[in-house]
Amino acid sequence: MATLYDVCKKTGLSTATVSRVINGSGLVKEATRERVLKAMKELNYYPSHAARMLAGSKTDTIGVILPVIDNGYYVRVLRGIDVVSTRANLKLLISFYHSGSDLSDILSSLSGEGRADALILSNDTPLQPEQIRKLAGSDIPIALIGQKHEDQPAMDSVLLENFQGAGDAVKHLLEKGPKSLIVITGPEDNHDSQERLRGVRQAVADAACDVELVVLHGDFYHEGGRAVFEEYVKQSGAFPEAVFAFNDAMALGVLDVLNEASVSIPGDVQVIGFDNNEIAQYIGLTTVRVPMQKIGEEAARLVAERIKNKELPAESVLMETALVARKTTGNGASFSSPKM
Amino acid sequence: MATLYDVCKKTGLSTATVSRVINGSGLVKEATRERVLKAMKELNYYPSHAARMLAGSKTDTIGVILPVIDNGYYVRVLRGIDVVSTRANLKLLISFYHSGSDLSDILSSLSGEGRADALILSNDTPLQPEQIRKLAGSDIPIALIGQKHEDQPAMDSVLLENFQGAGDAVKHLLEKGPKSLIVITGPEDNHDSQERLRGVRQAVADAACDVELVVLHGDFYHEGGRAVFEEYVKQSGAFPEAVFAFNDAMALGVLDVLNEASVSIPGDVQVIGFDNNEIAQYIGLTTVRVPMQKIGEEAARLVAERIKNKELPAESVLMETALVARKTTGNGASFSSPKM
DNA sequence: TTACTAATTGTAAGCGCTTTCATAAAACAT
């Protein structure tokens, strides 16, 4: 491997000058610059990332922590992060987190060992107070996705208009004047889920009608949604007239149950999900669209900016949601189950 | 940030000894080891990754290049890579590649700048001969997924049993004795697609029946599959009796056309895809299962092993596929379109 | 006790860059 010294030798210049052209820090005569560039190409020289990191104390990489969830959601978020960070010449160091793994480990190798200049923590990567304290010490910019963090240290965050989106969904459902409305939430500690529930309650209150609102606790998984809904139906002995699952996966579980019982959708029961994932689009599930890629882009933008200027005040970006009315609430052609 | 020197000062030991306990290279008295560990904890010390990289010339990270495709496929592959690399204490530096981006750039920053100890190149990241030459120079282990590379430098590869899988699909289709069979391929230069086509031809020949085989050229995308099939139907003025699309996305496109024409599936037309993606599972599309996570695991295993021992001969792993018979070929409940 | 081997620990030379400060050359003004 050619080193900077080889380039110096070849050009007869000092390390300082060669370093300057590598970093494009101006202050170099154009002719010299070209001479160096030529030598670099001829030697097939690439600056050692390790050395630059050590000497320059910056890594040009941003650490991303994603939950281990195989659906398309986080790929899209990741893609958004990628778009913006590629543009900013930042590489992505990615770690997956699941409840069995140790977030502290991940955090210390990313920030403690100085592998990254900034961090993006996605939903479902629960920060413990102690970890936050450590992170604060390392003072590396952090952007949170779908999580809030009000105390010090200041962290940027990208949030969803959950309240609004859930409210829209409920309003849409109530248009047909159902007697009963079931919502299936995500995990209790999930911020998105909490906000959606607030939105639901508010919308129901605002509607000033007398729907019966039942809150079922789900887990954001297909099977979980199915199970909790099935259980409810068994207990109550009847189907509700409207169901709002806090994500599409669970809504799909609800549809399973409904289809197996040959209930007409949306004739007897309306169903709405949240996310607008691939299957929802495919089968015509009414849902609330979440701008996944944009979320990633915003998160990357936030940290990229903060890397340049750490003094910026923490920013919180709210991403818009939008109701997508489809067949399961009577829009478009009628729904017919893909599973029989 | 505490440095190794701080730990030395605190313990009164030399950098060599402290370094030894950090690296667990034995040769340190147990009491000393504990003393150092304690000091590290108290100082909240983490070894600088940059310094270790520079001094030790290893990065403990593996570079992964994935195509920009938002479906669940590559997340699963990535997940597999993650599982194995986490176990081997390797971090993942991920780059996305799409036809507009410059692979050379990605490769040089990953291998040329020495950011990674090894590389995993996924499908659809077409290596040009010149790039390969450069990579050879850097002699960093490389594993290819879904690509073959026979010449020097030796590269590991993880391949699919495309031939077998496609053959199985065709055999399954021919059981009902269709008069005509249409296959919709992927891009012409795609290795998987080429192999699947070989498998198809072989299976048709083996069957020794007189199906008419028509090969349509697709692109692995839903819309592309739909378009090419629609065009064919228009031209020929009739529906074939069996369709084998080389991935699920295109098969879904075919189903769209069929459903819009209210053709009975599988009564009039049987359809098979390839991949076994989420939607295929959901709607009951017969398909060929691809062990995506396992593919990632194997790729990571290969490079992890080669990092330890560069002398190992290049290895080529063949991953098994398996036919999953579902409704679109008459298994399970009859198929009914999710879109009307 | 003495000589010798094994187990620990220390010394110091880098790894390949960035960057501050000093110096030299060129450009300009007087």
Added chain:
DNA sequence: ATGTTTTATGAAAGCGCTTACAATTAGTAA
């Protein structure tokens, strides 16, 4: 022509580790 800026380059000190190799200490057999 001389002093003053401005511009271009160089010298050298680290950045925080790893790792030969040297030195010391402990352990053992004679």
